[in-house]
Amino acid sequence: MSLFGTLRNTRNLVFGPGQRAAMPGYAAQLGRKALVVTDERLSAEADFRTLVDGLKKAGIETKVFDQTIAELPLDCINRALEAGSSFGADMVIGIGGGSCLDAAKVAALLLTHGGRASDYYGEFKVPGPVLPLILLPTTAGTGSEVTPVAVITDPDRAVKVGIASPHLICHTAICDPELTYSCPPGLTAVSGADALTHAIEAFTTIRRELSADLVHQHVFLGKNALSDHYALLAISNISASLKRSYDNGQDLEARQQLMFGATAAGLAFGVAGTAAAHAVQYPVGAMTHTAHGAGVAVMMPYVMEFNRNYCEQELAEIGQAMGLDLKGDSLEQQADATIDAVARLFADIGIPRTIADLGVAKDQLSQVAEQAMGSVRLIKNNPRPLDPASMAVLVEASFHGNRDALRADSRLRKAS
Numbered sequence: 001m002s003l004f005g006t007l008r009n010t011r012n013l014v015f016g017p018g019q020r021a022a023m024p025g026y027a028a029q030l031g032r033k034a035l036v037v038t039d040e041r042l043s044a045e046a047d048f049r050t051l052v053d054g055l056k057k058a059g060i061e062t063k064v065f066d067q068t069i070a071e072l073p074l075d076c077i078n079r080a081l082e083a084g085s086s087f088g089a090d091m092v093i094g095i096g097g098g099s100c101l102d103a104a105k106v107a108a109l110l111l112t113h114g115g116r117a118s119d120y121y122g123e124f125k126v127p128g129p130v131l132p133l134i135l136l137p138t139t140a141g142t143g144s145e146v147t148p149v150a151v152i153t154d155p156d157r158a159v160k161v162g163i164a165s166p167h168l169i170c171h172t173a174i175c176d177p178e179l180t181y182s183c184p185p186g187l188t189a190v191s192g193a194d195a196l197t198h199a200i201e202a203f204t205t206i207r208r209e210l211s212a213d214l215v216h217q218h219v220f221l222g223k224n225a226l227s228d229h230y231a232l233l234a235i236s237n238i239s240a241s242l243k244r245s246y247d248n249g250q251d252l253e254a255r256q257q258l259m260f261g262a263t264a265a266g267l268a269f270g271v272a273g274t275a276a277a278h279a280v281q282y283p284v285g286a287m288t289h290t291a292h293g294a295g296v297a298v299m300m301p302y303v304m305e306f307n308r309n310y311c312e313q314e315l316a317e318i319g320q321a322m323g324l325d326l327k328g329d330s331l332e333q334q335a336d337a338t339i340d341a342v343a344r345l346f347a348d349i350g351i352p353r354t355i356a357d358l359g360v361a362k363d364q365l366s367q368v369a370e371q372a373m374g375s376v377r378l379i380k381n382n383p384r385p386l387d388p389a390s391m392a393v394l395v396e397a398s399f400h401g402n403r404d405a406l407r408a409d410s411r412l413r414k415a416s
């Protein structure tokens with residue numbers, strides 16, 4: 001096997017408590033007029049005002065757009081765009097959860113290239129660099145501060161849509177764990193579970209045949225030596241800190257580790273991609289109006305079971321990164337222990353067990369399966385090839401909470 005790796009990264013990535021104070025210094029290098037994209041919760045906080053004051057002291061004029069809505073409906077992006085264009089912004093600063101960061105990314109795109117968000121849905125549709133972006137996450141988290149994608153709720157589309165382009169990777173990401181201390185347990189759980197799912201899916205995606213233009217064919221190009229490194233870094237940090245952060249939001253060591261892991265997971269999946277757990281979440285989220293992180297986390301143990309014969313070695317390595325005691329176990333037992341540990345961790349932080357618990361009705365299952373298959377960029381990344389019939393098996397099992405059925409199915413496939 002050839003040693004192959006790709007990273008697509010920000011110009012600057014700064015991590016550490018208190019590092020948000022470094023933001024104005026970066027902004028001063030990039031322009032004079034900053035559109036600051038956030039939401040109403042954050043704009044009311046003293047911390048936020050200190051950040052904006054810091055920009056002013058650095059000689060930067062600011063326009064604050066604080067109407068970002070969670071899960072990012074298209075309408076609020078259009079309003080951010082209006083705010084930025086009437087102001088004449090020459091840079092965009094996003095501060096908040098993934099929704100605010102993605103809003104900032106799309107605003108920077110539309111301020112630069114015009115048109116509508118829908119012109120850029122899919123991969124590689126952004127024609128060139130966008131206004132410089134600085135992103136500061138307040139959840140740990142989506143990893144959006146380092147990824148090449150923004151995810152939008154478009155009322156004309158049944159499920160959420162993505163704009164994926166290396167041009168959307170921000171100029172400077174500043175990850176200050178202090179900004180996450182205010183996350184309540186439920187938000188810590190769903191955003192942290194999303195991050196662990198990013199790392200697990202990135203580590204188990206397909207490894208593509210090398211070709212001269214592989215990196216130009218796919219934004220999310222599959223598992224490779226560099227994405228693996230960040231995925232394992234993410235898995236060890238998140239598995240050690242997620243429950244601790246959920247139990248005690250003031251456990252500062254755990255908060256730091258969790259955010260460190262979430263950003264590492266972004267670096268991993270931003271190049272390798274995610275797969276079936278994310279594909280199924282899109283329709284489930286749209287039908288049940290449940291958080292992205294809850295949906296992907298519900299799916300993750302089922303997807304691991306479904307994929308196990310295509311990534312047993314990787315599942316064992318995930319278990320080792322989680323610190324499980326796997327000595328003397330066969331590869332199969334190691335994979336079993338890993339899937340059980342992920343399911344247990346998610347149960348311990350209050351993630352529901354099935355998509356039925358999220359609110360999916362039995363008569364919606366065929367629609368879930370059909371729409372999940374429509375997320376081509378995710379489906380093509382799954383290590384086990386997916387077709388409508390196998391997707392239906394996966395969705396059915398995640399509805400009934402039947403991981404054993406998937407195991408049996410997976411074994412059958414291996415034998416045949």
Ligand SMILES: NC(=O)c1ccc[n+]([C@@H]2O[C@H](COP(=O)([O-])OP(=O)(O)OC[C@H]3O[C@@H](n4cnc5c(N)ncnc54)[C@H](O)[C@@H]3O)[C@@H](O)[C@H]2O)c1
Pocket residue numbers: 039041042070071072096097098099100102138139141142143144147148149150151160179180181182183184187190191194292293
């Ligand atoms: N671009 C990417 O790479 C990427 C990856 C995964 C998910 N996403 C998208 O990101 C969004 C989810 O982002 P998220 O999970 O960060 O949540 P979010 O941004 O949707 O925020 C959810 C809620 O949490 C609040 N919140 C945020 N930070 C807080 C804090 N520190 N303290 C208290 N409350 C806080 C927000 O005000 C909001 O009400 C979804 O739209 C999802 O599709 C994007």
Ligand SMILES: [Fe+2]
Pocket residue numbers: 142194198278292296
């Ligand atoms: Fe995600």
